[in-house]
Amino acid sequence: MDIVRTPKKSYRKQILIGSAVAGVVIVTAALTRLDPAVPTVERAAVLLDTVKQGDIVREVRGPGTLVPEHIRWITAQASARVERLHTESGRNVGSSELLLELSNPDLQIQTMQAEQQARQAEIDLINLRTNLRSAILTQEGTVASTRTQLVSSSQEARAADSLVRLGLVPPFEATNRKTAAEEFTTRYRVEQERLALMQSAIDSQIAVQASRVVQLRAIAENQQARLRSLQVRAPEEGVLQELTLQLGQWVPEGTTLAKVVQPGKLKAVLRIPESQAKDVQIGQKATVDTRNGIVPGHVIRKDPSAQGGSVIIDVALDGPLPAGAVPDLSIDGTIVIDRLTNVLYAGRPASSAGTGNTSVFRVDADGKTAVRVPVVLGRSSVNSIEILNGLAVGDRIILSDLSSVSTAEKIRIR
Structure with a gap:
């Protein structure tokens, strides 16, 4: 006759399940206590600078062109047809020299x-x-x-x-x-x-x-x-420019026929960003880079209004022009605004919009991490800016644009 045997109760399975659940809880708690992942930037991709103390020269810079100081425009005083051309652009002409002939019966x-x-x-x-x-x-x-x-x-x-x-x-x-x-x-x-x-x-x-x-x-x-006036003559001696008419062409009254310029009397017309042009004044010293030499000058005129985000500044050239300096030549100009004595300064951060409160990444002593710190910026120049508060002499900061990590308070430098 068979004997019914009752199996022994096993606790091994419950123990294994309880251990797994406890492990998950412990791991989850540990993960929640970890700091967020720190963004990483390549050292070669960022520009560093060291905070210094001393004297700086405030400058503003902008592109521009060389323009003749004296331009004499020649316009049609009556509607007429071009009958004959006696010269062409680029030639030296004398006063009252016949340039072209027009006709109008x-x-x-x-x-x-x-x-x-x-x-x-x-x-x-x-x-x-x-x-x-x-x-x-x-x-x-x-x-x-x-x-x-x-x-x-x-x-x-x-x-x-x-x-x-x-x-x-x-x-x-x-x-x-x-x-x-x-x-x-x-x-x-x-x-x-x-x-x-x-x-x-x-x-x-x-x-x-x-x-x-x-x-x-x-x-x-x-x-x-x-x-x-149908016998068009040069009003004065100079170089003839922009004579592009063709024989038989009809020109309405008031049309520009050509212009006569003095090639040796040029000035620089600079386009300075409106955020920097507010400190530009008549008489300030300037330098003009013609790509073939540096010419000193001074500011002689400032436009009262901005156009396209820039203010037009005229600079008179005080030195001789280098070879190859011709009208409409592209140049770069720098204007000296002020000199700051014994101030704390560094390179201008790319994220800085000018004077006021902002933040920059300060590199730690080990050079492997950088922490965002608030700073107060003062007067600025082309490549440097005054630091009023937030940094000390010897601090290294990142000047490059780090808008991709704008929400991070700390970054890792690799």
Whole structure:
């Protein structure tokens, strides 16, 4: 007969499961206590600098071009067609040298019409003066004749009055002669007033016509000048530039035909970033790098407004130009703004926007890690910036742009 045997209870499986769970808990707790992973940067990919104390020169720098100090533009004073070219760009030209010839038949007709109108106005002025003088003379004769009649009628009136008292002349005849004398008195006064009026008006009438003559003569002279401008001549001695016209080409009035420059009188026109240009002042010293030499200069003009994020600064060149310095040559300019004495400074970090609070990575003594520290920056130059707080002499900082680890407080340098 079979005997039922009860198996012995085993605790080995429960022990193994409990050990596994405890291990997971311990590992999880250990992992939660670990610091976040520290970002790593390559040492060759970052630029380091050491904080120093001393004197620095504040400078701003910008690209630019060489531009002639004196440019004489030649523009078309009338619409015309190019008929003949006598020279080309790049040549030295003398004052009044013929450069090109233009033509415009309509302008010739307009000039002839203007001349004819001016001459007709002059003839009208002569005729007006003659007619007015003739009218004055006629009126003076009328005044003289009226005066004679007045004198005669006055004498007859007095004689008739005497004869009436003697009974030799009837009273009505004396009255008639007296009335005639009064009439000629009035006529004489009227004719004198008419003469005075004509004499006072003669000057104004002549002045009106004379002003018309002046106006038409000025128009005719302007038309003559426009006609002469079709013979385009150099306004002064220099080098001819930008003469790109072709034979038969039609150029509207006001079109730039060419320009004459003085190649030995150049200035530098720099484009300084607007964030740095605020400290630039007239008279500050500057240097211009022409890629073939350094030329000293000084600031002579500053644009009152910014264009495209830059401010235009004109620099006069104080030294001789190196060989190859020609108009429109690309250059680099540096302007000395200020000199700082005995200040704490370092290279300018790429992440710095200028003066104020920011943060930089300071390299530890072992050179293998860097920690982000807050700093206060002061006045800046092209390659250096003043440090007001946060760093000490001898500290090494990273100048390169580390925006990829902007949230990290510590990095590893490999």
